[in-house]
Amino acid sequence: MxxxxxxxxxxxxxxxxxxxxxxxxxxxxxxxxxxxxxxxMYPMPVLIVGTYDENGRPDAMNAAWGGIYETNQIMLCLSENHKTTKNIRAKGSFTVSFATADTAVPADYVGLVSGNNTPDKMEKSGLHAEKSTTVDAPLFQEFPMALECKLVKFNEDGIVVGEIVNVCADERVLDENGKIDTDKVNPIVFDSVAHTYRKLGEKVGTAFSDGNQLK
Structure with missing residues (x-):
């Protein structure tokens, strides 16, 4: 430089x-x-979207672009040709899990191949699906934290908006106070410049607090 x-x-x-x-x-x-x-964009979460097709078969997709849309709502950018898009339209529900350092390989795989032309995609991924108790969509045992969502709208630009009706997490990633512990979840982020996955680092401050010292 x-x-x-x-x-x-x-x-x-x-x-x-x-x-x-x-x-x-x-x-x-x-x-x-x-x-x-x-x-x-730094950082970009690695979001795994879980859906069922019309026959009840689970599918997972790595969605590169997504984030919070409004209070209790999430946004995903999905093109019409994705099987995930068809499944969301059919079922009106989906889950969003967060890939972890331990699941980087299967998380990447489900973003490389499509359920449209790889019928055994889920078997090859090694992911194990179980039905959500709140929405008509699958959770995956390997991902310890997920958002369970119902479809709100789908616009012409490929923006899917879902209502977050529940957040669930395995007890193994909770702290002593019953809250989700980021270190235990060990989520990864996508480096869109280098095309790599990276782990989150250590805590450097407290949100909505540290800035008060400059007032």
Whole structure:
């Protein structure tokens, strides 16, 4: 990355009447590199969408683009050609699980192949499905945390919006207070620049709290 030192130019710039921020006077200003329009976002969750087809066969899909839409609602970006899309339309329900470090391989696999042309996709994935008790969609034993959702709407741009009717988690990923422990879940994120999966790191702060010290 290109950089240029500031101190030797500070006197000239200040003499011209400009006020320099402290960080410029104290060191090196790093120049930014432009990459153009890219679908890069840090971090991106690895979401596994679980559905049943019209015959009750479970399916799982790795959805790269998704997130919270509104309070108690989730959004997924799915094209019409996906089997998952057809299943959601047919059943009106789906689950969203979070891939973990231990499940990176099967999580990646279900994003590489389609149930449209791989009938034994689930058998090859090694994932074990069990029916959700709240929606007409499968949960997968290997993923310890999931959102259970009912379809709200599906627009022409391929945006699926679902109501989160329940969040469930295995007891093995709960802390001593019965809350979900991120370290025990051990979720992974997708690095869209390097095309790799990465684990989450350690806690660095407390949300809706640490910023108060700057007020």
């Amino acid at each position: 290109n950089s240029w030192t500031i101190p030797q130019n500070c006197a000239i710039i200040k003499k011209a009447g400009f006020v320099l921020p402290d960080f410029i006077e104290k060191g090196v200003l790093q120049m930014r590199k432009n990459f153009g329009a890219q679908t890069w």
